[in-house]
Ligand SMILES: [Fe+2]
């Protein structure tokens with residue numbers, strides 16, 4: 001399909017191959033050329049996909065360096081974006097295309113885990129929001145939740161470990177709340193009374209756990225901002241970061257595996273009474289998941305305040321001190337229902353156990369997860 005104009009361009013490009021590949025890598029040149037032909041109507045969607053596929057399979061490589069990001073990540077990303085524009089039923093009924101999409105995700109994940117070179121990693125991060133926003137979730141294939149968690153583990157392990165910690169703390173708080181004050185959870189998952197909350201205990205805890213696990217998904221496309229270590233965030237960086245609840249809610253709402261958890265992501269930095277926090281404009285009290293948002297907010301704060309390893313802006317408080325602070329701010333910043341169960345000795349002991357023993361276990365589990373992926377690759 002390469003026409004005469006392109007032949008001329010390639011001839012010039014090949015004259016000083018190495019230098020030119022540094023300026024505009026070959027695959028990027030081809031991508032620009034093909035895109036131009038597609039957008040100007042010279043190629044149909046099927047022809048465009050055919051050419052992209054050829055480029056992808058021929059040039060993707062396991063070198064994980066800057067130039068290989070173009071054929072191995074950007075070309076398949078372009079394929080995904082083009083697939084998205086096609087009729088979804090037609091796409092999903094095509095077994096070959098479904099497998100191809102799965103293969104693309106496995107390959108992108110390999111890159112995310114292996115790109116250790118700083119330039120390759122920066123280029124990857126630059127396109128990361130696109131990868132997240134153009135994910136195609138197929139039943140039986142890789143879910144958006146799995147993709148998100150894996151990317152988090154690879155790109156920013158502290159946020160991944162934090163998410164797991166908030167998941168475990170929320171799970172514990174939710175089960176203690178069902179046992180001691182089920183009325184507080186009425187309405188969640190459509191429950192009509194406390195009896196129903198108790199009878200659907202397992203489902204409720206699982207739902208709360210997942211919501212907590214995904215609460216910071218909005219940080220994935222802004223990994224380079226949260227990567228700052230050793231200094232406080234600058235105002236513009238903090239401004240960006242403050243959007244992570246909205247970004248997270250938008251991302252989660254796009255996919256079947258995560259859509260029901262968008263309110264939890266949206267509300268987890270708002271005060272219990274809605275008087276402060278961010279983002280503005282979200283009526284936390286109107287959400288059916290309000291009791292779970294209250295749980296995740298407290299779990300989030302418990303982990304963030306006590307962690308001394310993964311966070312750049314925390315010196316690490318003792319469990320007893322942060323539990324006291326939560327009680328002091330109940331009714332305004334924190335839910336009085338959740339704060340009340342923290343008074344039960346069994347509950348505070350379990351929270352302390354999660355923040356110490358479980359945290360160490362989470363760190364080593366995360367290490368094993370990343371190592372397992374690297375070995376698999
Ligand atoms: Fe957050």
Ligand SMILES: [Fe+2]
Nearest residue numbers: 162215216300
């Ligand atoms: Fe968080």
